Amino acid sequence: MNPDVDFADSASLTERRTRLRAKIPANYHPVIYFGAVNLLAMGAIGGALGMLSQVTPLEWLVAPLAFLVANLVEHRVHRGPMHHLSPPWNILFERHVRQHHVYFDQGHMAVATARDYFWVFFPWWAVGLVVATALLFALPLGFLWSANAGRLFFAVAIAYYLAYEWLHFSHHLPPQSWWGRLPLLVALRRLHVAHHDPSKMSTKNFNITFPIADWLFGTLDRGRN
Numbered sequence: 001m002n003p004d005v006d007f008a009d010s011a012s013l014t015e016r017r018t019r020l021r022a023k024i025p026a027n028y029h030p031v032i033y034f035g036a037v038n039l040l041a042m043g044a045i046g047g048a049l050g051m052l053s054q055v056t057p058l059e060w061l062v063a064p065l066a067f068l069v070a071n072l073v074e075h076r077v078h079r080g081p082m083h084h085l086s087p088p089w090n091i092l093f094e095r096h097v098r099q100h101h102v103y104f105d106q107g108h109m110a111v112a113t114a115r116d117y118f119w120v121f122f123p124w125w126a127v128g129l130v131v132a133t134a135l136l137f138a139l140p141l142g143f144l145w146s147a148n149a150g151r152l153f154f155a156v157a158i159a160y161y162l163a164y165e166w167l168h169f170s171h172h173l174p175p176q177s178w179w180g181r182l183p184l185l186v187a188l189r190r191l192h193v194a195h196h197d198p199s200k201m202s203t204k205n206f207n208i209t210f211p212i213a214d215w216l217f218g219t220l221d222r223g224r225n
Contacts (some may be wrong), residue, residue: 075213
């Protein structure tokens, strides 16, 4: 058995979801949780942008650079520890492969109840990991270049994280919903459905957001089949 690939069991979808639903905390409410995450993230973004002062044209170039770096980090983390056991990050593999991919298989991507989003959104501890990763880049940039550059990088990185959460949310909506029928989201969702194919999940479509790094590294599967 390859633990990086052979993740599921012979249980039916109902049995798998019943087993995992029992692990959702009784006090979990997706609207409260996601609302709090959005408020905190937007507060962090607003705080960083509010401290900008006399930004030069060269400093503004940090914004697209930060977007590209965030896209590459998303791809690297998803392709690496989220799909391969790699201490000390085994918890990422457990949460993603042995829970998220078991809860949502390729033929059953939509949530059945709102509480199912517990297995879609990042857990609270991962939000802290995102902030720490953003600071890992932003603080040296602010020290070596300028405070504006560091603040811009941090703001874009956190905004990218929010985009990730919102797009992943949309990928697991019922496809017949008005949101799920938007052309861009239909195309991105198709890529994510292909990623949930057990034969492709550890090799294809690691960008949940925009498939830039997937295209660059040859891991893009357009999901047309």
